[in-house]
Amino acid sequence: MSAVTGDMAAAPPRANRALRQLLAAFNTNKTSWVGLATFAVVVAIAILAPVLATHDPIEQNILEKLKGPSAEFILGTDGFGRDIWSRLVYGARLSLWIGGVSILIAMVVGSLIGMVAGYFGGRLDIAIMQVMDVLLSFPSLILGLMVVAMMGPSVGNLIFAIALTAIPPFARIARAPTVSVKERDYIEACRALGYSHPRIMAVHILPNIFPEILVMGSLWLATAIRVEASLSFIGLGVRPPTPTWGGMIREGFENILDTWWLSMAPSVAILVVVFALNMIGDGLRDFVDPKLKGERGG
Amino acid sequence: MAEAPALSVQGLTTEFRIGGQWHAAIRGIDFDLGKNETLALVGESGCGKSITALSIMGLIPKAAGRIAAGKILFEGQDLAQLDEEHLREIRGDRIAMIFQEPMTSLNPVLTIGFQVAEALRYHRGMSQAEARTHALELLEQVKIPSARQRLDDYPHQFSGGMRQRVMIAMALACKPQILLADEPTTALDVTIQAQVLLLLAELKQLYGMSMIFISHNLGVVATIADRVAVMYAGEIVETAAVGDLFDRPTHPYTEALLSSIPRVDRTSDTLMAIPGQVPAINRMPGGCRYAPRCALRQPVCERPPALAPVSGSAPTHLARCWVRAGGDR
Numbered sequence: 001m002s003a004v005t006g007d008m009a010a011a012p013p014r015a016n017r018a019l020r021q022l023l024a025a026f027n028t029n030k031t032s033w034v035g036l037a038t039f040a041v042v043v044a045i046a047i048l049a050p051v052l053a054t055h056d057p058i059e060q061n062i063l064e065k066l067k068g069p070s071a072e073f074i075l076g077t078d079g080f081g082r083d084i085w086s087r088l089v090y091g092a093r094l095s096l097w098i099g100g101v102s103i104l105i106a107m108v109v110g111s112l113i114g115m116v117a118g119y120f121g122g123r124l125d126i127a128i129m130q131v132m133d134v135l136l137s138f139p140s141l142i143l144g145l146m147v148v149a150m151m152g153p154s155v156g157n158l159i160f161a162i163a164l165t166a167i168p169p170f171a172r173i174a175r176a177p178t179v180s181v182k183e184r185d186y187i188e189a190c191r192a193l194g195y196s197h198p199r200i201m202a203v204h205i206l207p208n209i210f211p212e213i214l215v216m217g218s219l220w221l222a223t224a225i226r227v228e229a230s231l232s233f234i235g236l237g238v239r240p241p242t243p244t245w246g247g248m249i250r251e252g253f254e255n256i257l258d259t260w261w262l263s264m265a266p267s268v269a270i271l272v273v274v275f276a277l278n279m280i281g282d283g284l285r286d287f288v289d290p291k292l293k294g295e296r297g298g
Numbered sequence: 299m300a301e302a303p304a305l306s307v308q309g310l311t312t313e314f315r316i317g318g319q320w321h322a323a324i325r326g327i328d329f330d331l332g333k334n335e336t337l338a339l340v341g342e343s344g345c346g347k348s349i350t351a352l353s354i355m356g357l358i359p360k361a362a363g364r365i366a367a368g369k370i371l372f373e374g375q376d377l378a379q380l381d382e383e384h385l386r387e388i389r390g391d392r393i394a395m396i397f398q399e400p401m402t403s404l405n406p407v408l409t410i411g412f413q414v415a416e417a418l419r420y421h422r423g424m425s426q427a428e429a430r431t432h433a434l435e436l437l438e439q440v441k442i443p444s445a446r447q448r449l450d451d452y453p454h455q456f457s458g459g460m461r462q463r464v465m466i467a468m469a470l471a472c473k474p475q476i477l478l479a480d481e482p483t484t485a486l487d488v489t490i491q492a493q494v495l496l497l498l499a500e501l502k503q504l505y506g507m508s509m510i511f512i513s514h515n516l517g518v519v520a521t522i523a524d525r526v527a528v529m530y531a532g533e534i535v536e537t538a539a540v541g542d543l544f545d546r547p548t549h550p551y552t553e554a555l556l557s558s559i560p561r562v563d564r565t566s567d568t569l570m571a572i573p574g575q576v577p578a579i580n581r582m583p584g585g586c587r588y589a590p591r592c593a594l595r596q597p598v599c600e601r602p603p604a605l606a607p608v609s610g611s612a613p614t615h616l617a618r619c620w621v622r623a624g625g626d627r
Contacts, residue, residue: 121361122361186402186403189397191357191389192389192390192394192395192397193390193394193417194385194387194417194421196386199420203408207405207407207408208405208406
């Protein structure tokens with residue numbers, strides 16, 4: 001490794017070994033490459049939505065309503081004559097955005113809460129984790145439903161609701177390794193070097209527990225996308241006519257016996273994304289598996 | 299000692315809570331550490347050596363432990379009274395510590411260079427590049443071969459002896475006045491031990507540090523220390539210059555420790571083990587704490603002895619024994 005990095009003095013070399021282990025884990029679990037590729041395609045589609053969309057996703061064209069797939073409308077049209085394909089690619093944007101941002105928030109806030117609870121321990125730990133357990137006892141869909149019903153459906157509120165449901169699992173997943181890492185000799189050595197508690201947590205504990213949090217993140221992103229779709233499906237998502245996958249399923253649901261493809265397209269999209277994320281999660285889980293981790297665990 | 303000591307510990311008592319009651323793990327520890335002096339704290343496991351060091355560093359876990367009495371005077375401040383924030387400024391900067399286990403005392407996910415540089419960035423506010431240059435110098439000073447290439451290596455790529463050198467580099471980064479070395483060579487094999495001891499002695503000279511060297515190994519102590527304090531069950535039972543102690547071991551415990559060292563020039567059947575164990579801190583005997591294991595036990599040992607001068611030895615040679623050191627107070 002020293003031969004390769006040679007003169008990379010300025011670049012933080014910390015990532016190299018973790019990256020190599022990640023590649024090894026992905027290679028032993030080939031499906032995670034498939035997942036990663038699929039997810040990358042979905043993200044690319046979402047980013048390129050304005051280019052890929054063949055029609056305006058919101059513009060209604062009542063004359064073309066409920067058309068089957070054709071050359072002009074790749075996946076057909078819905079009850080208002082809107083192009084399904086265009087709505088699907090724009091829906092990908094919103095679904096990924098809501099899922100991604102809410103999980104990012106949950107990851108940051110949840111990990112912080114879990115690390116603080118685990119690091120300081122004692123009554124603070126008990127109090128924090130009791131609150132987390134109460135939140136955890138609600139199924140995420142129910143909790144999300146309650147929050148959105150109270151605050152009203154909007155992108156911001158959806159993100160808040162989904163983040164709230166995902167914070168407790170992140171707090172738990174961050175707390176457990178923190179409790180064991182903080183007892184290690186090197187943390188006492190850090191204390192002997194006079195480092196402050198926030199510094200010890202951020203610089204010395206976080207890198208040790210980050211892989212676990214990352215795995216959780218990939219799996220919960222799938223859940224977040226599902227919850228968003230579910231909330232949209234029951235009418236608590238982003239208001240129409242903004243295209244979302246859950247909303248499209250619901251619109252198609254009204255005519256499902258005659259025009260099944262309306263619900264089919266967004267359902268398949270959700271299925272593909274959730275599958276892809278779970279496959280990535282499998283690879284990442286191998287990466288943090290202590291059996292493969294070997295020397296890294298210390 | 300004409301000069302003011304670098305560190306003066308007076309009547310230090312540290313207690314731990316066991317089953318709702320406070321019990322002293324160390325009691326009435328007194329010693330002065332002179333400038334450039336190496337004081338060795340010696341004793342078997344559980345006698346309070348490490349607790350003494352942790353008390354000086356202010357690292358006694360607050361939930362279960364406290365410094366109940368005594369002063370730790372350093373640069374005119376009493377460390378026992380200092381709040382956490384000020385202690386943090388002193389720790390790792392002016393008083394540093396090396397731990398016993400080099401294999402686990404380095405963070406496995408951070409590079410050596412980063413960990414050595416971190417103390418400099420934290421205490422001295424150096425930039426990353428500056429601290430890195432300085433870290434390289436430190437690694438060269440502790441004799442890490444091809445230090446420049448190894449700066450970006452991780453702890454698992456180092457052997458135990460090399461890791462202990464890295465620990466020493468970290469501790470010395472801010473040029474501390476006092477170095478606490480808690481069994482720094484115990485986990486290393488013998489040839490490496492000798493190298494690390496030599497290095498410590500060299501660096502002590504170079505930096506003009508005082509050192510508290512904690513060990514259970516009297517052989518190691520004889521090579522590195524100026525003065526020795528033998529601890530038993532949380533008390534100093536004998537203290538003397540290193541030569542006096544090895545010439546005239548006075549306390550029966552010191553004597554027993556010395557005769558339990560295997561030596562090449564003696565046959566192995568004279569090797570003595572000390573019967574029994576250090577009493578648990580919530581079951582301390584009322585009188586002399588060594589009495590239950592002592593062959594010279596007298597009725598007077600039911601009362602606690604004080605440190606008293608050993609007759610016929612240097613005036614700095616004190617022992618806590620009714621039988622051997624008079625202690626007729």
